[in-house]
Amino acid sequence: MRPVARTRSPRGQGEALRAEILDAAEALLVETQSEEAVSIRAVAHRVGVTPPSIYRHFEDKASLMFAVCHRQFERLDVQLRTHLAAERDPVEAVMACGRAYIRFGLEHPETYRIMFMGHWELTPEQYRDELHSHSGAFVTLVETVRAAADAGRLRPGVDVMTASLSLWAHVHGLVSLRIAKPSFPWPDLDEHIDLETRTIGAALFT
Amino acid sequence: MRPVARTRSPRGQGEALRAEILDAAEALLVETQSEEAVSIRAVAHRVGVTPPSIYRHFEDKASLMFAVCHRQFERLDVQLRTHLAAERDPVEAVMACGRAYIRFGLEHPETYRIMFMGHWELTPEQYRDELHSHSGAFVTLVETVRAAADAGRLRPGVDVMTASLSLWAHVHGLVSLRIAKPSFPWPDLDEHIDLETRTIGAALFT
DNA sequence: GTCGTTGAGTAACACCGTTACGTTAGCGCT
DNA sequence: AGCGCTAACGTAACGGTGTTACTCAACGAC
Numbered sequence: 001m002r003p004v005a006r007t008r009s010p011r012g013q014g015e016a017l018r019a020e021i022l023d024a025a026e027a028l029l030v031e032t033q034s035e036e037a038v039s040i041r042a043v044a045h046r047v048g049v050t051p052p053s054i055y056r057h058f059e060d061k062a063s064l065m066f067a068v069c070h071r072q073f074e075r076l077d078v079q080l081r082t083h084l085a086a087e088r089d090p091v092e093a094v095m096a097c098g099r100a101y102i103r104f105g106l107e108h109p110e111t112y113r114i115m116f117m118g119h120w121e122l123t124p125e126q127y128r129d130e131l132h133s134h135s136g137a138f139v140t141l142v143e144t145v146r147a148a149a150d151a152g153r154l155r156p157g158v159d160v161m162t163a164s165l166s167l168w169a170h171v172h173g174l175v176s177l178r179i180a181k182p183s184f185p186w187p188d189l190d191e192h193i194d195l196e197t198r199t200i201g202a203a204l205f206t
Numbered sequence: 207m208r209p210v211a212r213t214r215s216p217r218g219q220g221e222a223l224r225a226e227i228l229d230a231a232e233a234l235l236v237e238t239q240s241e242e243a244v245s246i247r248a249v250a251h252r253v254g255v256t257p258p259s260i261y262r263h264f265e266d267k268a269s270l271m272f273a274v275c276h277r278q279f280e281r282l283d284v285q286l287r288t289h290l291a292a293e294r295d296p297v298e299a300v301m302a303c304g305r306a307y308i309r310f311g312l313e314h315p316e317t318y319r320i321m322f323m324g325h326w327e328l329t330p331e332q333y334r335d336e337l338h339s340h341s342g343a344f345v346t347l348v349e350t351v352r353a354a355a356d357a358g359r360l361r362p363g364v365d366v367m368t369a370s371l372s373l374w375a376h377v378h379g380l381v382s383l384r385i386a387k388p389s390f391p392w393p394d395l396d397e398h399i400d401l402e403t404r405t406i407g408a409a410l411f412t
Numbered sequence: 413g414t415c416g417t418t419g420a421g422t423a424a425c426a427c428c429g430t431t432a433c434g435t436t437a438g439c440g441c442t
Numbered sequence: 443a444g445c446g447c448t449a450a451c452g453t454a455a456c457g458g459t460g461t462t463a464c465t466c467a468a469c470g471a472c
Contacts, residue, residue, distance in 0.1 A: 017450080017451090034325075035325075036428095039427080039428065039429080040428080040429060040430085041427080041428075041429085049451075049452090050451075050452055050453080051428095051429080051430085052430080052431075052432095052451085052452075052453085053450080053451055053452075055429095055430075055431085056449090056450070056451075060429080060430080061428095061429065061430090110325075113323065113325060116323075116382070116383070116386045116387075117319065117322075117323030117324075117382070117386060118323075118386075119240075119241075119316075119319060119386075158405075162401055162405075165393070165398075165401075165402075166376075166401070166402060166405045166406075168379070168383065169376055169379035169380045169383055169402060170372075170375055170376045170379055170406075171379070172379045172382070172383055173374070173375035173376055173377070173378045173379025173380070173382070174375040174379070176322070176323070176378070176379070176382055177322070177374065177375055177378055180322045180323060180324075180325075181322075187367075187371070192371075195368055195371075195372075196371075196372060196375060199364075199368075199372045199406075199409050199410070200372075200376075200405075200406075200409065202409055203405050203406065203408055203409030204405070223419080223420090242459095245458085245459065245460085246459080246460060246461085247458085247459075247460090255420075255421090256420070256421050256422080257460085257461085258420080258421075258422085258461080258462075258463095259419080259420050259421075261460095261461075261462085262418095262419070262420075266460075266461080267459095267460065267461090413472100414471105414472085415470100415471090415472085416469105416470095416471090416472105417468105417469090417470090417471105418467105418468090418469085418470100419466105419467090419468085419469100420465105420466085420467085420468100421464105421465080421466070421467090422463105422464080422465070422466090423462105423463090423464085423465095424461100424462085424463085424464100425460105425461085425462080425463100426459100426460095426461090427458100427459075427460085427461105428457100428458075428459065428460100429456105429457095429458085429459100430455100430456085430457090430458105431454105431455085431456080432453105432454090432455085432456100433452100433453085433454085433455105434451105434452080434453070434454095435450100435451080435452070435453090436449105436450085436451080436452090437448100437449090437450080437451095438447105438448095438449085438450100439446105439447090439448090439449095440445105440446090440447090440448105441444100441445085441446090441447100442443100442444090442445085442446105
């Protein structure tokens with residue numbers, strides 16, 4: 001019945017299974033693009049282990065899913081900073097940041113859905129991680145906006161935090177709507193991205 | 207075991223139970239503000255009926271949840287048109303529309319979450335309803351924006367559809383972020399609404 | 413009064429997350 | 443070398459979920 005032969009981890013290497021579980025859960029999520037397909041049992045079966053063994057490494061299913069998404073969002077931050085470094089104009093950098101964010105969200109729809117549309121009963125320590133998680137990307141955004149502000153490109157009467165929140169709301173709105181309502185007659189993605197970034201950009205920067 | 211006495215519906219009134227189920231499901235959703243609390247069994251128990259009886263009136267759980275949310279969103283459209291009629295300035299009407307949308311979303315967080323953040327395997331007929339559902343509110347928005355455009359208040363280079371999509375994305379982004387991340391240090395709600403509507407308003411209208 | 417149809421119940425399936433508890437293997441220590 | 447403790451898992455089961463096949467009862471028409 002066990003699909004994958006798995007030899008038990010040596011004494012100190014109990015953490016090895018944790019990594020395998022995380023990989024399996026992420027692979028399952030990416031393949032199926034469905035949260036409910038990532039059941040404890042499915043993950044355990046994939047790793048070649050029994051369901052209860054998962055609980056030695058993750059407190060519950062929410063913790064597991066959170067860890068999976070958390071890891072993917074760390075990659076978002078990396079991706080953001082990469083696209084960011086390529087731009088010289090500070091406002092263009094903000095826009096590149098937004099475009100990269102949108103692309104990431106639409107390329108990982110189920111991950112994005114779980115992170116931003118799931119409802120979590122967060123434990124205090126998860127709360128800290130969660131804040132740090134999307135804060136990673138958000139802080140990157142704020143820094144980029146601040147750079148634009150320092151260059152005097154922010155419209156008068158707009159402060160850094162306000163601009164960042166507006167950008168986040170707008171960009172997240174675009175991503176989550178397109179994920180949630182794929183049946184809607186959306187404009188072409190590239191045009192849509194261009195349109196929205198220009199709209200919000202014009203409202204906030206000079 | 208049955209908590210509520212329920213006499214069987216007479217011959218032609220089979221639809222009566224459907225309404226009771228809908229009411230019970232909605233009440234359960236509003237009270238608990240939790241989708242998973244609204245189980246088929248919980249709804250059936252509340253109505254005073256056995257779980258399989260639900261399936262005579264709803265194809266599956268998704269259909270039931272959809273019907274519940276659909277009904278609440280019809281009320282959004284009514285609410286929107288009410289707030290709308292109170293404004294004389296066409297741009298102010300758009301802003302009032304946005305503010306009402308935001309308030310509705312934040313006052314019905316779980317409903318909003320299910321409608322815009324759940325993932326549906328929609329049947330073709332549900333697809334039609336779904337399109338019509340949020341289209342109800344969206345069409346209202348488009349009409350309002352068109353009125354502003356007719357009054358020559360739209361910024362040059364911005365068409366009605368573009369403006370409507372931007373507004374929707376921005377407003378939905380604000381709502382869904384505040385619902386999804388209640389732990390984030392958000393600004394005061396009234397200030398936040400005012401800020402965002404002014405930002406997006408300035409970008410689209412004159 | 414019979415009969416068919418409509419409205420609902422019974423029992424069960426497969427799956428889920430989760431837990432209490434049993435088992436095995438390896439490192440440290442005497 | 444051998445004992446023992448403990449880390450690393452497995453077994454079995456509980457309560458809950460959505461869903462379905464089948465059964466039953468009541469009512470209206472003939």
